[in-house]
Amino acid sequence: xxxxxxxxxxxxxxxxxxxxxxxxxxxxxxxxxxxxxxxxxxxxxxxxxxxxxxxxxxxxxxxxxxxxxxxxxxxxxxxxxxxxxxxxxxxxxxxxxxxxxxxxxxxxxxxxxxxxxxxxxxxxxxxxxxxxxxxxxxxxxxxxxxxxxxxxxxxxxxxxxxxxxxxxxxxxxxxxxxxxxxxxxxxxxxxxxxxxxxxxxxxxxxxx
Numbered sequence: 001x002x003x004x005x006x007x008x009x010x011x012x013x014x015x016x017x018x019x020x021x022x023x024x025x026x027x028x029x030x031x032x033x034x035x036x037x038x039x040x041x042x043x044x045x046x047x048x049x050x051x052x053x054x055x056x057x058x059x060x061x062x063x064x065x066x067x068x069x070x071x072x073x074x075x076x077x078x079x080x081x082x083x084x085x086x087x088x089x090x091x092x093x094x095x096x097x098x099x100x101x102x103x104x105x106x107x108x109x110x111x112x113x114x115x116x117x118x119x120x121x122x123x124x125x126x127x128x129x130x131x132x133x134x135x136x137x138x139x140x141x142x143x144x145x146x147x148x149x150x151x152x153x154x155x156x157x158x159x160x161x162x163x164x165x166x167x168x169x170x171x172x173x174x175x176x177x178x179x180x181x182x183x184x185x186x187x188x189x190x191x192x193x194x195x196x197x198x199x200x201x202x203x204x205x206x207x208x
Contacts, residue, residue, distance in 0.1 A: 003188045006036035024053035032063055036193040038200045043067045059087045065097055066194060069104075070201050077101035085116065092118050092126040093191075096133055096160065103167040111167070125153040129160045139164075155185040159195050175204055182206050 004012070013030035020026065031046030047064035050057055065080035081098035088094060095116050102111035115134055121127055128145040131137035139161050146157025162177035181195040183206060199206045 006033050006193070009033040010037065022053060024050040024057060027053070028057070028061070028063065031067075032190065035063065035067055035197065036190075038197045040067050040070045040197070040201075044071065059083045062094055062097075063190070065094075065101075069097070069101060070197065072104070074101040074104040078105060089116075090118055090120040092121045092123070092130045096129060096163075099133055100163055100167055108167045123149075125149045125156050129156065132161065132164060151185055152187065152189075155181050155187060155189075155192065155195075158184075159191060162195075162198075175202070178202075179204060179206065 010030065010033040013026055013033055016026045017023065017030060027046045027050035031043040031050070034040070034043035034046060044064060044067045047061050047067065051061060051064075061080060062084050065077045065084065068074070068077035068080060078098050078101035081094045081101065084094045085091070085098070095118050099111040099115055102114065112133065112135055118130055121130070125146040125148075128137060128142045132139065132142045142161060143154075143157050146153040158177040158181040162174045162181060165171075165177065166174035178195055178198055181192070182199050185192060196206060
C-alpha cells in the first residue's frame with residue numbers, strides 16, 4: 001500500500017486535532033504534513049504548539065530544525081540541533097544540519113571547524129557524508145560509497161552533497177545534486193520530501 005499524499009495526511013491530522021486539540025504528537029505529525037507541502041511557517045506553528053503541550057518533546061523536534069532552515073532562522077536551527085544531539089549524539093544528520101545552519105550564520109569554514117564528532121552511526125553512507133562535511137572525503141568518493149547501499153544510499157549521497165555545495169556557495173552543483181535526489185528517486189522518506197521542498201523554495205523546476 002502506498003503512503004498517503006501529503007494533502008491527505010494533512011486532512012487526516014486536521015480531523016484528529018479537531019477531536020483532540022491537546023495531543024502534542026498529532027501537532028508534530030500535522031507539522032510534518034505542512035512541511036511536505038512547503039507550508040513551512042504553518043509547520044513551525046504546529047511544532048511550537050507540540051512543545052507548549054509537552055516540553056519533554058523539545059530535544060526530539062528535529063523536524064522544527066529543518067523548518068527553521070527554510071525560513072532562514074539559522075541560529076534557531078543550530079540551537080535546535082544542538083539540543084537534539086544531547087539525546088542522540090551519534091546521529092550524522094543532526095550533526096550535519098547543525099553544520100548547515102552554522103555555515104549560513106557564520107561561514108562554512110567555521111561550521112567545519114566546530115563539526116561535532118560522530119563515531120557510531122551504523123549507516124555506511126552516513127559515515128561517508130560526515131567525512132565529506134569534515135573535509136576528509138572528495139564528493140566523487142561520497143557518491144561511490146553511497147551507491148553501495150542502493151537507491152536509499154544514492155539518494156542521501158546526492159541530497160547531502162547538494163546541501164554541502166550550497167553551504168560552500170556552489171549553486172550550480174547544489175542544484176544539480178538536489179534535483180537528482182528529487183527527480184530520480186521517489187522514496188517514502190521525510191528527507192525525500194525535504195529535497196522537493198528545497199527545490200520549491202529555491203525556485204528550481206521539479207516534476208509534479
